[in-house]
Amino acid sequence: MTPVARNRLFALGALLVAGAGLGFVAFGNIGENLVYYWSPSEMLAQGEKAYSATIRLGGVVQPGSIQWNAEHTTLHFRVANDAKEGTPSVLVRSTETPPQMFRDKIGVVVEGTYDASGVFSSNRLMVNHSNEYRAPKEGEDPNKWRETLSEGTTTASTGTGAEAR
Amino acid sequence: MNKLIKWGLPVVGLGVLAAGWWLGLAWAPPDREMGDVQRIMYVHVPLQWMAMLAMFLNFVAAVAYLVRSNASWKLDSTAESAAEVGLVLGALGMVTGAIWGRPTWGVYWSWDPRLTSEAIMLVTYTGYLVLRRFVEDPDKRATWSAVVAILGAINLPIVWFSVRWWRSLHQVQSSPKTVDPQMVLCLRVSAIGLLLLTIAMLMHRYRIALAERRAEVALPEALPGTGGAASVHDTPKVA
Amino acid sequence: MTTLTTLGVLAQAAGQVGSGRIQGGWGYVWACYGITVVALVLYSLSLWLRRPQAAKE
Secondary structure (H helix, E strand, O other): OOHHHHHHHHHHHHHHHHHHHHHHHHOOOOOHHHHOOEOOOHHHHHHHEOOOEEEEEEEEEEOOOOEEOOOOEEEEEEEOOOOOOOOOEEEEEEOOOOOOOOOEEEEEEEEEEEEEOEEEEEEEEEEEEOOOOOOOOOOOOHHHHHHHOOOOOOOOOOOOOOOOO | OHHHHHHHHHHHHHHHHHHHHHHHHOOOOOOOEEEHHHHHHHHHHHHHHHHHHHHHHHHHHHHHHHOOOOHHHHHHHHHHHHHHHHHHHHHHHHHHHHHHHHHHHOOOOOOHHHHOOOOOOOHHHHHHHHHHHHHHHHHHHHHHHHHHHHHHHHHHHHHHHHHOOOOOOOOOOOOOOEEEEEEEEHHHHHHHHHHHHHHHHHHHHHHHHHHHHHHHOOOOOOOOOOOOOOOOHHHHHHH | OOOOOHHOOOOOOOOOOOOOOOOOOHHHHHHHHHHHHHHHHHEEEHHHHHOHHHHOO
């Protein structure tokens, strides 16, 4: 075999392997088996199996649920599937000061454990941002400003990767 | 290389990048949520774009090297330069992204799909460059590294689409619809400036690689003490 | 453009938990730009040091 033919064979082989690998990653079920976080409803559906394991829980901060105690730096809030009312939610307790972007309806991911008392103890609280970047409007009322923000910025608060596409 | 391009391109690139950054830091409005921290966008996003571009060039050059019947050292040198420049830009993109993550997400790092695939990508291209250092025969080096380059390139679409395919902490791509026009302008100017600088870096790195290849090929057998990884830098000076 | 009113809007309600706005943070911004500039300068320097010396051939 000439070196050129050999090299072409290498190229073909490598492209096939790469294509197959990419196809597997893109269309396989990796997203279902290996999720970065669970939504509240998914975690609740696990029942007792969810207790005491370290879990990442992701969703949206339920409007009006934030309770912050500055003296003891304890934070309580509910993580919901989305910002609509009446969606499944989980009470989260955290002992750290949240990032400054933390607010009602923002996407959050918390790492910690869930127990039988129905409280999720977080030891790592992360806030995620949407893909929107806007200048503040002049003379805008901060409370109205909040209503113009997109809800549930967590990219796939519900559903798996396949559905999110 | 044309003197005008050799020196003009970096100077123009620097000028455009400086203009874009100045606009981004002093003229553009702050973001309503992130405030001034959002200005990191004008350095982080162009770095990541150009890193992806350089790595894609590496892939194209690698395929061309293997497929073409008259493949020359120029393609191999292009692949080498693109991988190195891409790795530098990608590493900087990751560092600036981590710094951006601290005030916004609250953490420098989390193993979400985007960050994980990005980390794997950087490790892949580091491995690619290390492999090149370890193979002494230029022919074998070019062939083997081209295969690694093609296999490593599957990470490029994975990194890009990771935020759409899976749940992640990193947000999905922005578009001009989701970004205010002033910010878009700053981002575009900065990206064009960095693009010009990237092309300049690629060209200079390419010349180094090509000179090394020619010096290697000119030597029938590696002379004692000149072959091997450590002395690749010195080859042009020795010759 | 950053006018006084916009700054005023930003400052309102910021800095307390649940406000949803980042205050300050210029240190992070400068760190990003500084690291990038330093690294690119160093890399350009390495390109310069490794330049092929065609004249001697």
